[in-house]
Amino acid sequence: MDKAHIKYTLSWATLALMIVILIVVMTMFDIIGPYGLTTIVLIGINLIAAIGLNLIIGMSGQFSLGHAGFMAIGAYATALIVTAVPTIFGFIMSLFVGAMLSGIVALIVGIPTLRLRGDYLAIATLGVSEIIRILIMNFKFTHGPAGIFAIPSFVNWPLVFGMAVLTIIVVVNLVRSPTGRAIIAVRDNEIAAESLGINTTKYKVIAFVLGAVLAALAGGLRASFIQSVSPQDFTFMQSITILIIVVLGGIGSISGTVVTAIALGILDVILQNFGSLRMVIYAVVLIVVMLFRPQGLFGRSEFSLKKMLFDSGGNHDKDHSKGA
Amino acid sequence: MTKTILKAHELRVEFGGVTAVDKVTIEAHENELIGLIGPNGAGKTTLFNLLTGVYKPTSGDVFIDNHDQLSPINQLSPYKRAQLGIARTFQNIRLFKSRTVIENVLIAMTAANKSYPIQAILRTPKFYQNEAQNRQKAMSLLEIFGMTQVADELANTLPYGQQRRLEIVRALATTPKILFLDEPAAGMNPQETAELTDLIKQIQVQFKMTIVLIEHDMKLVMAVSERLYVLEYGKVLATGTPKDIQNNPAVIKAYLGEEG
Amino acid sequence: MIIQQLINGMILGSVYALLALGYTMVYGIIKLINFAHGDIYMLGAYFGYFFLRVLHLNFFIALILSMAICAVLGMLIEFIAYRPLRHSPRIAVLISALGVSFFLENGMSYLFGSDKRSFPQAIETTQYHFGSLQISNIQIIIITTAIVLMILLNIIVKKTKMGRAMRAVSADEEAAILMGINVNRTISFTFAIGSALAAAGGMLIGLYYNNIDPLMGMTPGIKAFVAAVLGGIGIIPGAALGGWLIGILETMTQAVGLSNYKDAIVYAILIVILLLKPTGILGKNKREKV
Numbered sequence: 001m002d003k004a005h006i007k008y009t010l011s012w013a014t015l016a017l018m019i020v021i022l023i024v025v026m027t028m029f030d031i032i033g034p035y036g037l038t039t040i041v042l043i044g045i046n047l048i049a050a051i052g053l054n055l056i057i058g059m060s061g062q063f064s065l066g067h068a069g070f071m072a073i074g075a076y077a078t079a080l081i082v083t084a085v086p087t088i089f090g091f092i093m094s095l096f097v098g099a100m101l102s103g104i105v106a107l108i109v110g111i112p113t114l115r116l117r118g119d120y121l122a123i124a125t126l127g128v129s130e131i132i133r134i135l136i137m138n139f140k141f142t143h144g145p146a147g148i149f150a151i152p153s154f155v156n157w158p159l160v161f162g163m164a165v166l167t168i169i170v171v172v173n174l175v176r177s178p179t180g181r182a183i184i185a186v187r188d189n190e191i192a193a194e195s196l197g198i199n200t201t202k203y204k205v206i207a208f209v210l211g212a213v214l215a216a217l218a219g220g221l222r223a224s225f226i227q228s229v230s231p232q233d234f235t236f237m238q239s240i241t242i243l244i245i246v247v248l249g250g251i252g253s254i255s256g257t258v259v260t261a262i263a264l265g266i267l268d269v270i271l272q273n274f275g276s277l278r279m280v281i282y283a284v285v286l287i288v289v290m291l292f293r294p295q296g297l298f299g300r301s302e303f304s305l306k307k308m309l310f311d312s313g314g315n316h317d318k319d320h321s322k323g324a
Numbered sequence: 325m326t327k328t329i330l331k332a333h334e335l336r337v338e339f340g341g342v343t344a345v346d347k348v349t350i351e352a353h354e355n356e357l358i359g360l361i362g363p364n365g366a367g368k369t370t371l372f373n374l375l376t377g378v379y380k381p382t383s384g385d386v387f388i389d390n391h392d393q394l395s396p397i398n399q400l401s402p403y404k405r406a407q408l409g410i411a412r413t414f415q416n417i418r419l420f421k422s423r424t425v426i427e428n429v430l431i432a433m434t435a436a437n438k439s440y441p442i443q444a445i446l447r448t449p450k451f452y453q454n455e456a457q458n459r460q461k462a463m464s465l466l467e468i469f470g471m472t473q474v475a476d477e478l479a480n481t482l483p484y485g486q487q488r489r490l491e492i493v494r495a496l497a498t499t500p501k502i503l504f505l506d507e508p509a510a511g512m513n514p515q516e517t518a519e520l521t522d523l524i525k526q527i528q529v530q531f532k533m534t535i536v537l538i539e540h541d542m543k544l545v546m547a548v549s550e551r552l553y554v555l556e557y558g559k560v561l562a563t564g565t566p567k568d569i570q571n572n573p574a575v576i577k578a579y580l581g582e583e584g
Numbered sequence: 585m586i587i588q589q590l591i592n593g594m595i596l597g598s599v600y601a602l603l604a605l606g607y608t609m610v611y612g613i614i615k616l617i618n619f620a621h622g623d624i625y626m627l628g629a630y631f632g633y634f635f636l637r638v639l640h641l642n643f644f645i646a647l648i649l650s651m652a653i654c655a656v657l658g659m660l661i662e663f664i665a666y667r668p669l670r671h672s673p674r675i676a677v678l679i680s681a682l683g684v685s686f687f688l689e690n691g692m693s694y695l696f697g698s699d700k701r702s703f704p705q706a707i708e709t710t711q712y713h714f715g716s717l718q719i720s721n722i723q724i725i726i727i728t729t730a731i732v733l734m735i736l737l738n739i740i741v742k743k744t745k746m747g748r749a750m751r752a753v754s755a756d757e758e759a760a761i762l763m764g765i766n767v768n769r770t771i772s773f774t775f776a777i778g779s780a781l782a783a784a785g786g787m788l789i790g791l792y793y794n795n796i797d798p799l800m801g802m803t804p805g806i807k808a809f810v811a812a813v814l815g816g817i818g819i820i821p822g823a824a825l826g827g828w829l830i831g832i833l834e835t836m837t838q839a840v841g842l843s844n845y846k847d848a849i850v851y852a853i854l855i856v857i858l859l860l861k862p863t864g865i866l867g868k869n870k871r872e873k874v
């Protein structure tokens with residue numbers, strides 16, 4: 001690791017730390033109340049799920065409408081395990097089990113279906129998600145349509161914040177590596193990628209499985225935070241909620257996803273004041289944002305501390321001189 | 325007798341009743357530069373697609389040298405064939421448009437890469453080492469084609485001629501045994517074409533590689549090829565040295581004659 | 585017994601088919617999954633409600649009026665929310681369509697409440713018996729109306745100038761422009777026809793189930809989209825086929841006592857069919873030219 005990288009990493013760490021301090025200070029002065037902290041947690045959870053979906057849709061270019069199903073797997077794993085083992089150990093284990101299960105389901109589903117193109121894949125993943133939900137609704141051990149209540153809570157804002165930061169680090173580091181480049185190559189031109197010896201199915205499946213794992217993680221955090229789960233929480237609409245974050249932020253832009261998750265979380269708080277008009281206004285905002293920013297807020301570009309802090313000349317030469 | 329790198333036996337493919345490639349048998353030897361010519365629609369690109377596995381043949385077989393033995397690759401998908409040493413460029417350019425020039429080359433090195441996702445996620449020293457090595461290798465390939473200046477430009481912002489060159493660099497980055505070039509000089513001006521001709525020769529010598537070249541520019545193919553195949557209506561019309569081909573009455577009648 | 589289920593499935597399937605036709609036509613022409621389509625079906629039912637309950641019109645007159653109004657609304661939605669995004673990424677239009685869908689669902693809830701309302705029984709139900717088979721006049725009306733509308737659609741698409749324009753734009757927009765076809769007008773027309781069919785579906789379902797609510801379009805909307813994909817999206821006969829297949833599948837699974845799993849089974853079959861035939865039952869496998 002050279003000096004530039006250390007500097008770069010440190011500046012991101014500073015930014016994360018500054019946000020933590022800001023939240024702490026604002027709670028101390030009662031600018032953020034319990035309701036505000038709830039909002040922060042929910043934003044963090046949506047963010048984790050949305051980054052997972054952006055990996056699938058944005059990076060690997062596979063249109064999935066099935067995110068809710070994978071969130072459901074994580075949520076129910078946590079609900080069941082934490083109810084049985086109501087300790088922090090049980091909670092951590094439940095997140096792990098949920099992520100594993102979700103990853104395995106994604107693997108089994110992904111290998112055959114990721115051959116499908118565009119909207120056909122979308123409808124197949126929607127189908128998988130609905131099948132998962134209907135099974136949950138009919139199984140005895142998941143308590144059917146009523147769901148599970150009084151789940152012990154182990155979730156607070158620092159935990160979710162930490163998890164969200166970790167998610168971003170893992171995904172960004174992966175995207176900026178040979179694996180990530182291969183995933184993007186398959187998105188950009190599948191035939192060319194194959195002609196270069198890239199196993200296209202493998203890289204699509206990697207993105208799909210990792211996306212599903214993150215969805216499960218978000219689901220697990222949510223189950224323990226809200227302290228209840230029911231099949232109704234994981235309908236098609238849940239997938240759409242996450243999809244909207246990804247598209248509004250800019251497909252393929254992690255920074256966009258982060259900013260949009262926060263912005264929509266805040267918008268939701270503001271709209272609470274409008275009572276039953278809330279969803280109508282939200283709908284109008286959605287249409288207007290798309291009409292004016294069809295590429296999403298960030299397009300495909302990323303917010304770069306490196307460019308802001310170190311690249312005063314604004315040229316790109318830095319990157320390749322590193323290789324020499 | 326030189327070693328055979330690739331062999332196709334009576335390859336045939338039909339598209340809805342039209343036979344695009346009809347019982348084509350060809351052979352490519354080690355470190356040989358072969359020209360593949362024929363009028364528009366003769367089936368040249370389709371033959372490349374059959375050899376690289378993009379299309380499945382209706383009948384016939386393809387073999388490639390694998391540890392000094394010819395092994396059949398009919399059942400293998402394109403990416404596995406690429407890993408066995410087949411590389412190509414495309415007639416209609418297929419670059420990774422959203423990526424920079426050097427990233428396009430790095431992507432081609434994925435299959436041979438010994439880096440693990442976990443190293444990337446944890447950013448271990450091994451990861452940086454690996455990346456540095458890969459970049460260095462990519463830069464040295466770009467250097468041959470005089471493209472180091474544009475290494476960090478987005479691929480789709482390059483002029484047409486450079487895009488074609490980048491496709492060649494990218495194919496070379498997979499360290500192939502045999503390289504298929506589909507009209508690499510298309511859309512280039514005479515000077516660019518002349519430079520490219522030299523480069524193709526240079527790669528053949530420097531990397532001891534077998535090259536199969538589709539080209540409509542007769543001057544170019546005749547100058548570089550050691551041997552030629554002439555395709556017409558999906559069939560091999562003639563094969564031989566440039567001299568043989570130029571004097572072959574059937575070729576003159578069917579192909580060269582038509583041109584001029 | 586099995587024939588009875590088949591008949592019931594055909595009735596439900598007819599409504600899915602009417603909706604699926606709109607999905608498939610719009611998809612064929614602008615490659616958009618029009619998520620707001622199910623809500624037009626809901627609006628159709630509400631306009632029907634208004635004409636029947638408030639104005640006490642004849643059912644068929646109410647049907648035609650509701651179809652006409654929804655046709656105009658469909659064109660309006662396309663003009664406002666989709667047309668400006670014609671050359672944007674496809675997913676941007678998709679999100680805009682979701683926005684329209686939320687707007688219609690929540691706007692209707694805001695104006696008229698989210699409770700179910702009973703749909704006027706404009707036509708008195710009579711049951712007919714054929715041996716052990718039972719069929720009501722309402723069911724006959726649904727299936728005949730659906731079939732008549734499909735025949736009309738077929739005539740419009742095959743025989744009229746507008747229909748030919750629709751097919752031309754679907755096949756190749758650039759070429760259609762060169763041929764002097766007014767693409768905007770053709771797309772508007774497609775939305776009008778699709779929306780009219782959806783409105784008809786909504787009214788028929790209102791008559792059949794006797795109640796309507798602002799979210800009634802959500803599930804049938806997704807089902808109809810699935811039907812369109814199953815039949816081969818963009819292919820008009822495929823939508824009708826897919827609609828009927830899904831209707832029949834649903835009633836059949838219910839009949840064998842798996843009603844809790846009926847949607848899961850429909851989706852499972854959809855996935856299997858897509859894996860065997862990645863472009864739907866009537867879809868053509870287009871090989872990318874390399």
Ligand SMILES: Nc1ncnc2c1ncn2[C@@H]1O[C@H](COP(=O)(O)OP(=O)(O)OP(=O)(O)O)[C@@H](O)[C@H]1O
Binds near residue numbers: 344362366368873
């Ligand atoms: N995927 C496909 N589907 C249907 N027909 C095809 C397909 N690919 C090629 N063909 C047909 O096969 C024939 C040979 O085409 P091909 O592209 O191989 O010719 P070519 O020799 O490369 O010509 P050119 O010099 O113009 O590049 C043509 O008639 C073409 O239309």
Ligand SMILES: [Mg+2]
Binds near residue numbers: 368369370415
């Ligand atoms: Mg060709």
